[in-house]
Each structure stands twice: as structure tokens, then as C-alpha cells.
């Protein structure tokens with residue numbers, strides 16, 4: 001069993017939103033590793049970061065991705081930083097992976113100033129810029145397809161993925 005598609009990309013790329021649209025369109029279940037980690041630990045991601053640190057969160061994330069890739073045959077959305085771990089990148093070697101690309105301006109608009117994204121605390125715009133610069137090559141390295149999301153609605157993004165992966 002393997003996911004029909006895995007969505008990767010930075011915070012605000014729309015992974016969770018587009019995963020839901022694809023699941024509805026294809027009639028398949030949707031999984032999101034951020035939600036899986038919160039369900040298995042009973043803790044919010046922001047609390048895990050504050051209380052246990054990012055490394056501990058990444059360990060949980062590797063396990064969550066491994067379980068989802070092994071068990072899930074629908075749409076899988078990953079947390080924005082999951083691909084930072086080589087173990088996670090290796091798990092994606094044999095599945096279609098769509099990198100949802102988003103530029104700085106649209107990403108900032110989409111994530112707002114909520115407290116649910118611990119890596120963005122402080123200056124959201126400069127934090128996102130650093131993450132985009134560091135991670136874009138990593139997302140590209142795991143992607144089998146790249147879909148631009150700037151200036152497009154989630155429905156338009158989902159429709160392009162359905163055309164790429166009929």
C-alpha cells in the first residue's frame with residue numbers, strides 16, 4: 001500500500017487545504033502527519049516544540065511519515081519541515097510527490113500571525129524567507145511534480161494536480 005500522492009511544501013503552501021479537496025474529488029481518505037502527531041501524542045504541535053524542542057518533534061515526524069506511507073493509500077499531506085530528515089526523504093522515493101510552491105508574499109498572507117506555527121514566532125516575514133530559501137532545494141529534490149500556488153485558489157491547485165495524476 002502506498003499513498004496516491006504526497007503533498008510537500010512550506011507553511012502556507014496549502015498542503016492541508018489541497019489534500020482535503022483532492023480527497024473529496026477522488027473519493028479517497030486524507031491524512032496529514034501534523035494531525036497524526038497531535039492525535040498520537042495528545043499534544044498540540046506548538047506545545048511539543050516549546051516543551052520538548054524541534055528535534056523531538058522531528059523524531060515524532062519521521063515515525064508519523066513512516067506509518068502513513070506504509071498504511072495509507074489516499075492523499076497524504078506532510079508537515080512543512082518533514083523533508084528535512086533524510087529518513088523521511090528516503091520514505092518518499094517510490095511515491096508521487098507534489099511540491100506546492102508558494103512565494104514569500106502569498107505565504108505571509110496565508111499564515112497570518114497565528115500562534116499555531118512555532119517556527120514563525122517573531123518576524124513572520126523574515127522567518128518565512130529564511131525557511132523558503134533553505135528548504136526550496138529540498139522540496140525540489142523529493143518532488144516528482146511541482147505546482148505553483150501563487151495567486152491561485154486551492155481549487156485551481158487541486159485541479160492541476162488531478163490533471164497531472166489522473
Ligand SMILES: Nc1ncnc2c1ncn2[C@@H]1O[C@H](COP(=O)(O)OP(=O)(O)OP(=O)(O)O)[C@@H](O)[C@H]1O
Nearest residue numbers: 010011012013014015016017080110149152153154
Ligand atoms: N491557494 C491558496 N490561496 C489562498 N489561500 C490559501 C491557498 N491555499 C491555502 N490557503 C489558505 O492558507 C492557509 C494555510 O493553508 P494550509 O493550512 O492548507 O497550509 P499548509 O501547507 O498545510 O501549512 P502547514 O505546513 O503550516 O500545515 C489556510 O487559511 C488556507 O485556507
Ligand SMILES: O=C(O)C1=C[C@@H](O)[C@@H](O)[C@H](O)C1
Nearest residue numbers: 011034079080081117118119
Ligand atoms: O515548516 C515546519 O517546520 C513546520 C510546519 C508545520 O506543518 C508543522 O509541522 C510545524 O509547525 C513545523
Ligand SMILES: [Mg+2]
Nearest residue numbers: 015016034077
Ligand atoms: Mg498543514
